[in-house]
Amino acid sequence: MLLFLTLLHGAESRAQQTIAERLGYPRDAKLLIVHADDLGMAHSVNAATIKAFEAGLVNSGSIMVPCPWLSEIAAYARSNPQADLGLHLTLTSEWISFRWGPVSPRDRVTSLLDKDGYFYLTESEAAAHADPKQVELEITAQIERARALGIQPTHLDSHMGTLYQNKDLFEVFLRVARSQKLPVRVAKTWFTRPDFLPSTLNPDDVYIDRTLDINQSVPASDWSKFYSDAIKKLEPGVTELVIHLAYDDAEMRGATFNHPDWGAAWRQRDFDFFTSDAFRKLLQENQIKLITWRELGKLIK
């Protein structure tokens, strides 16, 4: 009975603890992960993100296993085992001049492929066609290939949010993440959006307070202002700032020529801001502490 009460008490207090407290920080600490998506996609993405890692303020990222430049970022991961690198599980291929497809045998994941044999262009098309069993096969194959190349992922997220598009896909995602004992990009602030989120999560799952990202409504001239304001207003708890780094070079312009949103110039603006002294000062002035998914992963039993 005492044991039962103790366990119950432990569960209750864990439920009441914030994620900041579970990590050992005060409840009012402002904790930030500065996370670059889309590693492996293109040389420009890899080169800019590695440069930003070296500059010291971008401290996390996630890798797209099906993409052509995986080997380059896998070599970086092997040489930098302390780097906070997760997998950006990929079920879409969104640029029209430059495409990729599955890691698993394509005749076993036909529900994931468009008429040309690549992943679908959009997350809504991908989710509408995806057989969850085939999704499980493919994302497991992506994790296995990453591990075979010497990447030890610290977390999982989902390129273009495909795995959050419906409950069936999200359950596959959670099941795979739990079996791998890896934390997943999920935020408390999302709980009102896809209504299936709270019911699929367990009290033991590790999730953060919020994510933060720029969007198409922000004009290029307001890039720094958007991020500066967001940092000044940062609330206590764990925030993941989701960014997209690359150089505005020929390769990225070729890939994103018809799509300025998340395009070459967009990614260069992100690179410029997150490697700037202005960003460094903002973090200091606002008492923001950088943390990583590696710390969050240690909370998983």
Added chain:
Amino acid sequence: MLLFLTLLHGAESRAQQTIAERLGYPRDAKLLIVHADDLGMAHSVNAATIKAFEAGLVNSGSIMVPCPWLSEIAAYARSNPQADLGLHLTLTSEWISFRWGPVSPRDRVTSLLDKDGYFYLTESEAAAHADPKQVELEITAQIERARALGIQPTHLDSHMGTLYQNKDLFEVFLRVARSQKLPVRVAKTWFTRPDFLPSTLNPDDVYIDRTLDINQSVPASDWSKFYSDAIKKLEPGVTELVIHLAYDDAEMRGATFNHPDWGAAWRQRDFDFFTSDAFRKLLQENQIKLITWRELGKLIK
């Protein structure tokens, strides 16, 4: 009997005719195909080669179907149906930071894959492991994907020469090419090298007199001299000048960082020479006529 003699006479005279004569040119005509390999591999390759096509002196090229930038060059092919584009059938993935794999389901072409699930790095590894039945499946899938994307190939060749590495592979290559009624890059001057070549070819097969390409022994400073000398000494008949175009930019440097041979600067030198006025003048001064694989393909019954 008369018919038999006529047929025999036809076969004999065709056997005695040079390929130049079969094309309707005088026996002493100097006919040249200026052919850029590796389309689809990278944006830099596509962009430089399209620019060279537009400059007018590079008049043929071949496409790597398994590579990430296939869609970009397929769009060019659909918009430019007169372009002389073939398929550069691909069974190797030679850059270590940047890789690709099969078009067919990977569990059905396991003999073509290295331990990381990509094509082998070298043509000798690829040929040593390749099951000819799986090669036939894969190159047929490459041709089918190209056609599905609206590419109407005028010819076939083999990236890094993998399909010429042994008789079994070459027989697969010829069988597929004959069934597609497409000419294959084969030259009479090669007949002394792989000794299986003459015995596998039929009198009806279309092949050219020689190929010509630069190699690692030529220092960068002698690039123009090598090509100029070769053009001045060009022998009568059909020659294919096999070149590799790209810009010396970040993407190509990233791909070829450890491999200056056929690397970024090499390809920029090729681009510079084959879009130059010097090359145009050399063609004029030496009475060289440009022809394409499309003309050669018309000889196939």
